[in-house]
Amino acid sequence: MDIRRTYSLNKRQAKAGRTVYWMSRDQRAKDNWALIYAAELAKAADSAFAVVFCLAQGFPNGNSYHYRFMINGLKETAEELEALNIPFYLLIGRPQEEIPKFVKYHKIDTLVCDFMPLKVPMAWREEVAAALDIPVIEVDAHNVVPCRIASDKQEYAARTIRPKIHRLLGEFLTEFPQMNRQEAVFSESVQAPDWKRAETLYPYDGLFPVIAGAKAGTETLNEFTGEKLPFYNEKRNNPNFDAQSMMSPYFHFGHIAPQRAALNVLAADAPDADKDAYIEELIVRRELSDNYCLYNPYYDSIDGADSWALKTLDEHRDDRRDYVYSYEQFELVETHDTLWNAAQNQIRLTGRMHGYMRMYWAKKILEWTADPETAFRYALLLNDTYALDGRDPNGYVGVAWSVAGVHDRAWTERPVYGKIRYMNRNGCRSKFDVAGYIDRIDEIKNGGG
Numbered sequence: 246m247d248i249r250r251t252y253s254l255n256k257r258q259a260k261a262g263r264t265v266y267w268m269s270r271d272q273r274a275k276d277n278w279a280l281i282y283a284a285e286l287a288k289a290a291d292s293a294f295a296v297v298f299c300l301a302q303g304f305p306n307g308n309s310y311h312y313r314f315m316i317n318g319l320k321e322t323a324e325e326l327e328a329l330n331i332p333f334y335l336l337i338g339r340p341q342e343e344i345p346k347f348v349k350y351h352k353i354d355t356l357v358c359d360f361m362p363l364k365v366p367m368a369w370r371e372e373v374a375a376a377l378d379i380p381v382i383e384v385d386a387h388n389v390v391p392c393r394i395a396s397d398k399q400e401y402a403a404r405t406i407r408p409k410i411h412r413l414l415g416e417f418l419t420e421f422p423q424m425n426r427q428e429a430v431f432s433e434s435v436q437a438p439d440w441k442r443a444e445t446l447y448p449y450d451g452l453f454p455v456i457a458g459a460k461a462g463t464e465t466l467n468e469f470t471g472e473k474l475p476f477y478n479e480k481r482n483n484p485n486f487d488a489q490s491m492m493s494p495y496f497h498f499g500h501i502a503p504q505r506a507a508l509n510v511l512a513a514d515a516p517d518a519d520k521d522a523y524i525e526e527l528i529v530r531r532e533l534s535d536n537y538c539l540y541n542p543y544y545d546s547i548d549g550a551d552s553w554a555l556k557t558l559d560e561h562r563d564d565r566r567d568y569v570y571s572y573e574q575f576e577l578v579e580t581h582d583t584l585w586n587a588a589q590n591q592i593r594l595t596g597r598m599h600g601y602m603r604m605y606w607a608k609k610i611l612e613w614t615a616d617p618e619t620a621f622r623y624a625l626l627l628n629d630t631y632a633l634d635g636r637d638p639n640g641y642v643g644v645a646w647s648v649a650g651v652h653d654r655a656w657t658e659r660p661v662y663g664k665i666r667y668m669n670r671n672g673c674r675s676k677f678d679v680a681g682y683i684d685r686i687d688e689i690k691n692g693g694g
């Protein structure tokens with residue numbers, strides 16, 4: 246594996262020997278650079294390795310749908326690992342305590358973990374690294390071009406990170422090696438994961454079937470590359486047209502590697518314009534989000550925005566709002582706008598909102614709250630609570646782009662928004678059949694669709 250994917254979290258050099266991969270963001274057995282690296286370290290010393298996952302309780306804004314999606318995906322991952330004679334351990338509790346205990350008990354030489362630039366999981370990794378006197382090596386198994394290698398600073402916009410990523414794509418967008426069956430024995434007795442306990446801790450009370458895991462993710466990807474990709478460039482911004490890949494939950498939980506999606510898209514039989522448009526979203530835009538969260542300590546609030554945006558929002562702080570809604574009114578779909586309500590119903594009822602509607606939806610929250618700070622909080626909380634792909638760097642950046650102009654530029658000044666890009670219902674009408682979208686979501690609401 247390309248060693249540039251690795252980063253030592255406690256300044257110790259990786260050591261060949263007994264290795265554990267603490268799986269967290271990239272919950273899959275295939276196409277996983279962190280797993281591949283753990284296997285390499287163990288093999289280099291004729292030793293064994295294992296995978297451990299720690300189910301943390303009380304992750305901010307996690308709902309029962311998120312947990313069940315994750316647990317179902319992990320069950321499949323555990324089975325795939327077992328078939329390769331790679332033990333999978335499920336721990337339940339605080340990772341900062343459980344992981345060091347596990348590592349010490351099993352006399353591990355190197356701990357490998359994956360990369361996630363959000364505060365809570367980063368703090369876990371840092372605490373674990375500080376608690377151990379063995380190397381703790383992070384591997385960026387999520388980005389095609391490792392985030393720390395693509396850039397060492399916060400990028401201003403897609404146009405500044407794009408050339409940096411494209412310059413390195415040839416080196417990093419490579420086929421994955423196949424994982425071989427492990428011959429060495431990690432432990433004579435491996436405790437089977439207690440899935441019952443995990444499911445009891447997180448009972449599912451959701452409305453929809455949970456279709457998680459690498460198999461479902463692969464089917465979704467195949468359907469996209471086989472059928473929808475030729476429409477992607479032209480139709481992806483039409484909420485009435487099924488042209489998006491629907492892959493974001495599988496990427497968020499790591500069931501499918503974005504790199505696998507990129508390889509399959511590039512190999513597909515589709516026009517270059519569609520492939521290029523997808524690669525732009527999948528790699529450039531998604532990796533720009535990781536860049537923002539890694540290098541901007543205020544990514545989770547409006548304070549992360551550029552000074553021009555903060556200034557303009559402040560200048561319009563006292564502008565009269567035509568409507569001001571509480572969090573509950575937004576959540577319970579009680580606005581005056583049937584288009585906004587349809588988008589909110591879509592996310593509540595399906596765990597997903599079309600990408601174009603997400604922009605309109607968040608911008609209207611800016612327009613209909615007392616101040617931009619509240620708008621940011623409401624939009625983020627609603628997104629993270631209801632979207633299956635929520636609590637992701639893309640969500641922070643999506644909200645920051647909509648409400649605070651992050652990665653965007655100044656537009657014509659107007660009330661409330663200042664110079665933040667504006668969107669309205671008429672603009673939507675010129676792009677797609679608004680009434681058709683509302684009708685379709687109403688059908689879902691009424692038990693159809």
Ligand SMILES: Cc1cc2nc3c(=O)[nH]c(=O)nc-3n(C[C@H](O)[C@H](O)[C@H](O)COP(=O)(O)OP(=O)(O)OC[C@H]3O[C@@H](n4cnc5c(N)ncnc54)[C@H](O)[C@@H]3O)c2cc1C
Nearest residue numbers: 489490491492493526527530531600603607635639640643
């Ligand atoms: C207010 C708001 C909130 C958002 N919240 C989230 C979120 O919580 N999680 C999330 O994954 N995305 C979020 N997005 C970005 C985008 O809307 C979704 O990634 C996309 O709609 C997911 O559907 P898909 O997988 O079918 O996308 P496709 O169009 O098929 O795109 C493929 C992949 O490219 C990436 N991608 C696409 N659009 C963007 C974008 N604008 N920015 C960064 N990456 C992108 C995603 O990984 C996506 O899965 C948000 C956008 C906005 C405006």
